[in-house]
Amino acid sequence: MAEIKYTTADPKGVLTGIHYMDGNHAACEGALAAGCRFAAGYPITPSTEVVERFSARIPLVGGVFIQMEDEIASSICLQGAVWAGLKAMTVTSGPGISLMQEHIGLAACLETPCVFVNVQRGGPSTGLPTLPGQADMQQCRWGSHGDYEVIALSPSTVQESFDFIIDAFNLAEIYRVPVFFMMDECVGHMTEKLVIPEADKIKVVERRYTSKPPEEYLPFKPDPDLVPEMVKAGDGYRFHVTGLTHDERGYPVINAQAQKEMVYRLVEKVEKNAPKIWRYEEDEVEDADVVVLSYGISARVALKAIEMAREKGIRVGRMRLIVVWPFPEPRVKEIASKVKAIVVPELNIRGQVAREVERIVEGTCRVVRVPHAGGTVHDPQEILDAIMEAAK
Amino acid sequence: MSVVEGIKENPVEEFLRTDRLPHVWCSGCGIGTTVNCFARAVKECGIPLNDLAIVSGIGCTGRVAGYLRLDSFHTTHGRAIAFATGLHLANPELKVVVYSGDGDLVGIGGNHFIHAARRNLDITVILINNFTYAMTGGQVTPTAPLDSIETTTPYGVFEQNFNLPHLAASCGAVYVARWTAYHVMQVKKAMVEALNKKGFSFIEIIAPCPTIYLRRNRLGSAIDELKYYKEHSVIQHGADTRDVGIDIRRPEKIIVGKFVDIEKPDYLTAMNEHLGEVLGDKYVRWGE
Ligand SMILES: Cc1ncc(C[n+]2csc(CCOP(=O)(O)OP(=O)(O)O)c2C)c(N)n1
Ligand code: SF4
Ligand SMILES: [Mg+2]
Numbered sequence: 001m002a003e004i005k006y007t008t009a010d011p012k013g014v015l016t017g018i019h020y021m022d023g024n025h026a027a028c029e030g031a032l033a034a035g036c037r038f039a040a041g042y043p044i045t046p047s048t049e050v051v052e053r054f055s056a057r058i059p060l061v062g063g064v065f066i067q068m069e070d071e072i073a074s075s076i077c078l079q080g081a082v083w084a085g086l087k088a089m090t091v092t093s094g095p096g097i098s099l100m101q102e103h104i105g106l107a108a109c110l111e112t113p114c115v116f117v118n119v120q121r122g123g124p125s126t127g128l129p130t131l132p133g134q135a136d137m138q139q140c141r142w143g144s145h146g147d148y149e150v151i152a153l154s155p156s157t158v159q160e161s162f163d164f165i166i167d168a169f170n171l172a173e174i175y176r177v178p179v180f181f182m183m184d185e186c187v188g189h190m191t192e193k194l195v196i197p198e199a200d201k202i203k204v205v206e207r208r209y210t211s212k213p214p215e216e217y218l219p220f221k222p223d224p225d226l227v228p229e230m231v232k233a234g235d236g237y238r239f240h241v242t243g244l245t246h247d248e249r250g251y252p253v254i255n256a257q258a259q260k261e262m263v264y265r266l267v268e269k270v271e272k273n274a275p276k277i278w279r280y281e282e283d284e285v286e287d288a289d290v291v292v293l294s295y296g297i298s299a300r301v302a303l304k305a306i307e308m309a310r311e312k313g314i315r316v317g318r319m320r321l322i323v324v325w326p327f328p329e330p331r332v333k334e335i336a337s338k339v340k341a342i343v344v345p346e347l348n349i350r351g352q353v354a355r356e357v358e359r360i361v362e363g364t365c366r367v368v369r370v371p372h373a374g375g376t377v378h379d380p381q382e383i384l385d386a387i388m389e390a391a392k
Numbered sequence: 393m394s395v396v397e398g399i400k401e402n403p404v405e406e407f408l409r410t411d412r413l414p415h416v417w418c419s420g421c422g423i424g425t426t427v428n429c430f431a432r433a434v435k436e437c438g439i440p441l442n443d444l445a446i447v448s449g450i451g452c453t454g455r456v457a458g459y460l461r462l463d464s465f466h467t468t469h470g471r472a473i474a475f476a477t478g479l480h481l482a483n484p485e486l487k488v489v490v491y492s493g494d495g496d497l498v499g500i501g502g503n504h505f506i507h508a509a510r511r512n513l514d515i516t517v518i519l520i521n522n523f524t525y526a527m528t529g530g531q532v533t534p535t536a537p538l539d540s541i542e543t544t545t546p547y548g549v550f551e552q553n554f555n556l557p558h559l560a561a562s563c564g565a566v567y568v569a570r571w572t573a574y575h576v577m578q579v580k581k582a583m584v585e586a587l588n589k590k591g592f593s594f595i596e597i598i599a600p601c602p603t604i605y606l607r608r609n610r611l612g613s614a615i616d617e618l619k620y621y622k623e624h625s626v627i628q629h630g631a632d633t634r635d636v637g638i639d640i641r642r643p644e645k646i647i648v649g650k651f652v653d654i655e656k657p658d659y660l661t662a663m664n665e666h667l668g669e670v671l672g673d674k675y676v677r678w679g680e
Contacts, residue, residue: 012676037482038478038481038482040477040478059667059671059674059675059676060671060674060675060676061676062676062678063676063678064481064482064663064678066477066481068474068477068507069503069504069507070503072471072474073471073474073477073503073504073507074474076467076468076471076474076475076478077474077475077477077478078478079475079478080447080465080474080475080476080477080478080479080480080481080482081478081479081481081482082478082482083465083478083479084478084479084480084482084483084486085482085483086482088478088482102468103468103471106467106468232483233445233463233479233483233486234442234443234445234463234483234485234486235442236442237463238441238442238461238462238463238464239463239464240409240457240458240464240465240466241464241465241466242457242458242465242466243466243467243468244466251409251411251412251458252458252466
């Protein structure tokens with residue numbers, strides 16, 4: 001089995017120091033620190049600053065930025081770069097992420113480690129180009145056709161836009177999945193302090209390259225953790241990959257048995273490794289009556305409501321998802337067994353994450369949705385009202 | 393290329409994934425003929441096999457990548473060039489070849505085709521033009537000549553088709569050739585030239601699809617079609633690409649030959665030159 005090799009960041013890509021910048025620029029710096037040396041993108045508000053900065057920075061670091069003809073092209077161009085040996089990302093929003101869906105499925109199927117940054121805006125369609133939303137959370141999970149699983153992280157601050165995108169790149173390498181970095185317009189455009197550590201303090205995961213010689217190597221034979229070792233073009237393996245259902249050799253096999261083996265593994269490699277992937281933050285959950293569960297910018301807005309509720313003497317705990325998918329089912333179940341209610345504020349009106357909470361708690365506690373159509377963030381009062389109602 | 397009793401060795405076998413034979417193509421299909429040419433070109437071109445990568449889209453022609461014993465990628469419909477762009481830019485030492493069908497490359501993938509040619513990306517694009525979406529049963533493509541009968545144009549095609557050499561040339565390709573599946577020696581030679589050309593090289597190969605296009609248009613067998621290519625092809629190297637369109641089914645002449653072979657800095661050369669000039673020593677040159 002290929003060991004997961006951790007190294008530290010290449011200092012060439014790391015702007016160590018204290019900065020004052022917005023989340024989009026910070027995400028770009030995080031990507032560079034993570035070792036991303038290739039980006040393909042197409043302009044779209046509110047995400048464009050990420051690739052604008054990348055296009056200015058990468059010539060000084062060593063790598064390539066290309067502005068492709070559209071998002072369909074960007075979302076597969078980056079996979080070509082990955083299969084040639086680089087770490088790569090694409091960055092987009094709303095209409096762009098919709099155009100990319102076919103290639104998200106391709107990345108899942110070819111097990112291409114790569115990062116899709118989605119700076120969410122209001123939708124559907126052209127929607128609200130300059131204003132926030134969190135309404136792509138279900139799309140990022142299952143937006144492409146077929147069965148597969150991805151990983152999705154959501155930052156709440158500028159610092160996290162830097163820190164967590166490094167994690168996103170690392171998770172992509174460990175599990176060979178497309179990883180979504182689910183920002184939103186607020187986090188992307190808010191400016192605050194960013195501390196970039198020294199390169200040797202930044203942990204970076206190397207690609208799981210095989211050490212097997214070509215005659216022994218099977219491109220899609222999984223290691224015990226269900227993730228196969230990788231090779232890249234030009235190394236003499238003369239391997240084949242296809243978006244058709246394939247066997248361990250990477251050859252197409254069009255039947256139900258091969259389909260079953262492939263899709264179960266694609267799903268299980270995320271599901272069974274989920275305990276190593278979950279990342280969340282909690283406080284005062286243990287003796288809470290109500291827990292506010294949220295993510296991204298909404299989790300940050302909820303802080304104010306939680307503070308107000310606590311001032312009123314309500315015992316409110318907080319759970320913030322950093323990794324939204326895979327969802328931390330056992331922990332949420334456990335919390336549900338101890339509290340009256342879980343309150344879920346998010347910038348969408350169909351409970352894209354709330355319905356996952358409802359599914360998991362199976363009625364053990366109440367789940368109170370705090371929907372919002374996007375365009376701005378919640379008024380903390382709305383969340384407070386929900387908490388008070390839930391605490392009754 | 394199917395496994396035939398009694399034939400011990402095939403000279404191109406080492407370039408093929410023999411463990412995947414028999415292949416999916418119909419007998420008489422022109423795609424296999426071109427793959428044979430390609431394997432011979434690979435042998436002759438002087439590029440180490442480990443430095444060659446092949447990318448296909450989806451379709452009967454899209455299956456080509458899967459039969460070549462190279463680093464090979466069977467991607468999505470129309471997007472092989474966009475994948476190849478990343479592969480090439482990330483490792484410029486690779487020679488990246490895109491091998492796909494007419495519907496794939498200039499129908500759904502037309503946008504990527506024109507932009508890759510415009511950028512003069514250092515890749516080779518081989519397009520098998522059978523005037524139809526063969527794999528899905530024969531729908532109209534952007535190359536189908538007027539009056540062609542396709543499943544989605546049961547009364548005949550009335551929209552103007554693409555003149556592919558002209559499209560490629562006017563978008564910036566530095567090497568443009570057209571041959572037919574009859575011209576196996578010329579096809580191989582063009583492939584060798586294209587593989588060794590720096591910049592966006594493009595070869596259109598007109599090929600019979602006996603199962604669908606020929607049958608539906610009552611054009612006879614694959615042999616009839618090859619005879620037609622033989623009798624009606626006119627070699628005109630350096631022809632003005634404006635004049636090489638194939639507007640109607642079975643025109644009096646099909647102009648074939650090498651139309652464009654010029655020198656122009658490719659994308660990465662231009663990138664390194666420009667950024668080196670603007671940024672000076674701060675620029676980290678890429679792929680040199
Ligand atoms: C996005 C998408 N749309 C449609 C298809 C269905 N499809 C598969 S092959 C094909 C036609 C391929 O035609 P062409 O590129 O000319 O190749 P040929 O089969 O003729 O060699 C189509 C439309 C698909 N696979 N993906
Ligand atoms: S359908 Fe046509 S293009 Fe496809 S394999 Fe058969 S003959 Fe060739
Ligand atoms: Mg075709």
